[in-house]
Amino acid sequence: MITDEEKAIIKDTWRLVVPIAETAADLFYRRLFELRPEYRRLFPDDMRSQKRKLVAMLAFVVKSLDWPEAAWRETVPEEDDLCLIVLALGRRHSEIYKIPDSSYDVVGEALLWTLDYGLGKKFDAAARAAWTRVYTVLALTMKMGRLSVPGASKADESLGRVIGAGAHGEAANGQTAGVD
Amino acid sequence: MRTAVMEGSLTEFDLSSVIQVVSIGRQFTGVELFDEAGNVVGTLFLKSGKILEARSGSLSGLDAVSTLLRGSRDRRFTVYRTEPVSDARAPVGSVGEVLLKLMHSEACAPQRLKVMEGSLSEFDLMTVLQVISIGRQFTGVDVFDPAERLLGTIELKAGKVVSARSDHLEGIDAIRRLLRSPRDSRFVVHRSREEVGDRYLGSLAQILVRLSDVDAGWDAAEPNTRARRSSPAAPAASPPGPSAAAQPAPRPPEAHARAGRAEPAAAFIETHTSPFGLATLALPAGDVPVVCVTSPKGGAGKTTVALNLGVAFARQGRRVTLVDADYDGVLLSLNASGKSTLGAFEVVAGRGRLPDAAVQTRLSGLRIVRSGDPALAASSSRSGWAQLLREAKSDADIVLVDTSAGFHGPSGDACAVATHALVVLPAEPLAVRALAGHLKRIEALRDPPPRVVGIVLNMLDYRARASVGALHDLCGGPSGPWVFDIPIARSTAFMDAVARGVPVCRGDRDTTPTIGWVFEMLASGILERLGLASTVADEGPLLG
Numbered sequence: 162m163i164t165d166e167e168k169a170i171i172k173d174t175w176r177l178v179v180p181i182a183e184t185a186a187d188l189f190y191r192r193l194f195e196l197r198p199e200y201r202r203l204f205p206d207d208m209r210s211q212k213r214k215l216v217a218m219l220a221f222v223v224k225s226l227d228w229p230e231a232a233w234r235e236t237v238p239e240e241d242d243l244c245l246i247v248l249a250l251g252r253r254h255s256e257i258y259k260i261p262d263s264s265y266d267v268v269g270e271a272l273l274w275t276l277d278y279g280l281g282k283k284f285d286a287a288a289r290a291a292w293t294r295v296y297t298v299l300a301l302t303m304k305m306g307r308l309s310v311p312g313a314s315k316a317d318e319s320l321g322r323v324i325g326a327g328a329h330g331e332a333a334n335g336q337t338a339g340v341d
Numbered sequence: 342m343r344t345a346v347m348e349g350s351l352t353e354f355d356l357s358s359v360i361q362v363v364s365i366g367r368q369f370t371g372v373e374l375f376d377e378a379g380n381v382v383g384t385l386f387l388k389s390g391k392i393l394e395a396r397s398g399s400l401s402g403l404d405a406v407s408t409l410l411r412g413s414r415d416r417r418f419t420v421y422r423t424e425p426v427s428d429a430r431a432p433v434g435s436v437g438e439v440l441l442k443l444m445h446s447e448a449c450a451p452q453r454l455k456v457m458e459g460s461l462s463e464f465d466l467m468t469v470l471q472v473i474s475i476g477r478q479f480t481g482v483d484v485f486d487p488a489e490r491l492l493g494t495i496e497l498k499a500g501k502v503v504s505a506r507s508d509h510l511e512g513i514d515a516i517r518r519l520l521r522s523p524r525d526s527r528f529v530v531h532r533s534r535e536e537v538g539d540r541y542l543g544s545l546a547q548i549l550v551r552l553s554d555v556d557a558g559w560d561a562a563e564p565n566t567r568a569r570r571s572s573p574a575a576p577a578a579s580p581p582g583p584s585a586a587a588q589p590a591p592r593p594p595e596a597h598a599r600a601g602r603a604e605p606a607a608a609f610i611e612t613h614t615s616p617f618g619l620a621t622l623a624l625p626a627g628d629v630p631v632v633c634v635t636s637p638k639g640g641a642g643k644t645t646v647a648l649n650l651g652v653a654f655a656r657q658g659r660r661v662t663l664v665d666a667d668y669d670g671v672l673l674s675l676n677a678s679g680k681s682t683l684g685a686f687e688v689v690a691g692r693g694r695l696p697d698a699a700v701q702t703r704l705s706g707l708r709i710v711r712s713g714d715p716a717l718a719a720s721s722s723r724s725g726w727a728q729l730l731r732e733a734k735s736d737a738d739i740v741l742v743d744t745s746a747g748f749h750g751p752s753g754d755a756c757a758v759a760t761h762a763l764v765v766l767p768a769e770p771l772a773v774r775a776l777a778g779h780l781k782r783i784e785a786l787r788d789p790p791p792r793v794v795g796i797v798l799n800m801l802d803y804r805a806r807a808s809v810g811a812l813h814d815l816c817g818g819p820s821g822p823w824v825f826d827i828p829i830a831r832s833t834a835f836m837d838a839v840a841r842g843v844p845v846c847r848g849d850r851d852t853t854p855t856i857g858w859v860f861e862m863l864a865s866g867i868l869e870r871l872g873l874a875s876t877v878a879d880e881g882p883l884l885g
Contacts (some may be wrong), residue, residue, distance in 0.1 A: 163390075
């Protein structure tokens with residue numbers, strides 16, 4: 162459903178985000194807590210690690226989308242599979258953090274706002290449409306994560322690798338939400 | 342070998358969503374569907390966004406995908422990873438291509454066209470009907486219970502309820518029954534190509550009032566009978582043509598008698614509006630209306646109505662200037678923050694110019710002027726507002742003024758020099774009782790006073806008897822003819838939109854929530870009453 166053109170736009174715009182990734186993550190969470198102040202308590206006081214995870218997850222999404230149409234027959238390791246990883250992430254958000262489906266709309270709003278603010282004119286209608294499309298599918302996959310079977314793939318183990326170390330530890334101890 | 346990835350019910354996520362999610366993965370993946378008895382009814386194989394194979398009974402390929410997508414939603418699904426398909430056959434197609442192809446073939450089929458579907462837990466049936474009623478296509482709503490049994494169908498066209506069926510029930514009894522459908526029921530809206538006869542049950546608002554009549558044990562006359570029985574002093578029955586949906590519903594004389602306590606409102610309406618037609622609401626050709634959005638009490642949703650109407654007018658191609666005259670113009674200030682330090686109060690006080698204060702929104706037709714520094718509110722004057730609004734009119738087709746409750750300070754000054762007033766009334770008994778006093782205050786603003794373009798009933802809660810009672814009292818009273826046919830339902834979408842600082846009615850089709858479309862209808866109704874409606878080309882007689 163995500164076209165090659167949209168994948169190319171995502172890749173190009175992400176390239177512009179990378180140099181300002183730290184600021185972008187900062188803007189994202191500021192906007193998120195502005196939209197929903199009550200979400201602040203779901204996150205740790207020190208947001209540095211959280212911001213790194215957000216950037217890592219987005220980088221993984223962009224990288225996972227970057228394959229040519231002609232390569233569809235290629236074998237891809239399951240621990241690098243976008244669908245399996247995002248399903249695992251969605252299951253964690255549903256089972257551990259009890260994140261309601263409605264929160265995905267707010268997160269999407271904050272993400273698009275951040276890209277708009279950060280990229281300025283580069284975030285044109287086509288870029289907005291591409292990011293909206295990708296986020297919509299990712300949010301749907303996250304929601305569907307609650308139906309996924311735990312341990313069905315190596316995605317659960319590789320989640321920590323994708324978004325950085327400490328993901329499991331914080332979930333168990335702090336019960337904080339976010340991209341992990 | 343197969344490894345389960347996830348399983349669930351299509352009632353929660355439809356097959357199209359499951360396919361979309363699987364399509365972002367690059368593993369060989371199977372999607373198996375089961376009926377209620379646990380029998381396999383079909384299988385799809387996907388990899389890297391391609392549908393490799395599909396089977397359903399004796400069908401395969403595209404036909405199988407089509408059959409499975411149209412199947413019952415009480416099926417369960419299992420997604421599993423599987424061994425790579427060894428043969429090198431061409432895939433059925435990419436997920437995007439296949440879904441597009443199927444949508445196209447469905448659109449070309451002679452049967453009815455599905456417009457949308459959803460759960461009544463998300464949008465109740467009245468909200469769905471309200472949204473559909475703004476359209477002018479012949480549209481049906483099927484309601485299915487959680488076991489996917491058809492509970493009934495309601496058909497509408499151009500705001501009229503054409504028919505309703507539910508088992509052996511028909512008409513209003515069927516509607517009442519369907520309105521009480523379990524909240525976990527599903528609705529499907531479809532456009533039909535059936536021809537429409539000249540009979541209908543009544544407009545949606547009439548039906549609603551009638552339902553509350555019947556529930557209260559009052560007169561249950563047919564709407565058309567009511568029209569024939571209306572008093573000579575009451576407005577004539579709605580004229581034919583496209584404006585009919587937005588026209589006020591005629592009231593029976595007994596309804597006026599019941600609502601005798603609102604007599605002052607009747608006197609005002611008769612004096613300053615035209616009960617026999619809406620022509621006198623229109624201004625001389627070329628003059629731009631300035632409509633102040635007012636309410637007898639705070640929290641009525643004036644700002645929400647003003648902002649969303651502004652968007653709806655702009656979306657209909659009008660140039661709109663929305664001026665915030667409210668001290669606490671939080672929403673409009675939020676939208677304009679950082680883009681201009683000037684506001685209306687500064688312009689009125691002579692400390693700035695309107696072009697510098699007006700903020701262009703993403704919609705080319707909509708400009709917003711925020712209220713400004715509250716400390717300058719004391720410098721407000723009618724002459725200052727008259728000057729501001731004169732300037733605003735020079736670059737607009739319609740000027741909207743958002744006001745604070747009552748007519749104090751800048752809001753009072755702005756309303757005093759406006760040409761029209763739109764009254765927003767929350768659907769609650771106290772607000773309806775306060776209407777008469779509010780209309781008298783409008784009357785006292787100046788001589789002649791701004792003309793009342795209509796009354797918008799806001800935050801209607803169809804499940805609360807008191808709220809529906811307020812609707813009934815209002816529509817049954819002397820000011821009933823001025824109530825717009827489409828009330829605005831209470832919806833969490835408004836709170837969400839306010840929290841985000843955006844209108845519910847967005848600038849594009851894709852992001853406007855269902856409830857946002859109500860403002861399109863309201864905007865059309867207001868334009869009609871102001872004599873500014875676009876002329877609709879006559880497409881010839883319906884029959885022949």
